[in-house]
Amino acid sequence: MLELRGVTVKYGVAVAIQDISLIAQEGSRIALLGANGAGKSTVANAISGLAPLSGGEIRFDNRRIDGLPPHAIVALGVSQIPEGRLVFPKMTVWENLELGATALGNKGDKMELFEQVYELFPRLQERSRQPAGTLSGGEQQMLAVGRALMSRPKVILSDEISMGLAPLIVRSIYDNLVKINEEWGVTLLIVEQDAKLALKVATQCHILESGRIVAGGSSADMARSEMVRRIYLAEM
Secondary structure (H helix, E strand, O other): OEEEEEEEEEEOOEEEEEEEEEEEOOOOEEEEEOOOOOOHHHHHHHHOOOOOOOEEEEEEOOEEOOOOOHHHHHHHOEEEEOOOOOOOOOOEHHHHHHHHOOOOOOHHHHHHHHHHHHHHOHHHHHOOOOEHHHOOHHHHHHHHHHHHHOOOOOEEEEEOOOOOOOHHHHHHHHHHHHHHHHHHOOEEEEEEOOHHHHHHHOOEEEEEEOOEEEEEEEHHHHHHOHHHHHHOOOOO
């Protein structure tokens, strides 16, 4: 469904990621792990059209999408949950969610999506008329996930959604993402620094170091890897 072929992104003369190749099959859950600055977020931004490629190509549903504007990529079915949540603080919860459905033309579909999001996150329905800036960090992250779902995506790119949140809230949000994957068939590409959590959630895993993929495989195999256990799981 989603394929990166030799993707390279540069910021000026600095190389952020280099020669990244991976395939995300329909319905898969893939984690990108690595230290801060390894290039994980740049991979997600490249897929969503926020980071122009310096080399390589990205294909989605057998169509090349690199070079398309971000709104066109969302309309094709790729939605990103950005690092830091980035909700619109002065807009209500309802308005934030409605903004996520901009790519949809059918009002009936939009109302059905509101119902599905509220079923996943009842707290958002309770606070639907509140400005998003008055929500707690966990509630804002729920809103960011819900907003991504409002575009009826085929692929969700989640970028460091555990950052700054209590473990119980993070676990709840990831449980809902797995539910979305299993029941809605949405492919997940998970960018995470919390290796233990990502390896539990994802079925496949790729390790990035200095902008390159240095290891990859099933999450079960990666969890048994001596390198992963020593560096990313802090086990000796």
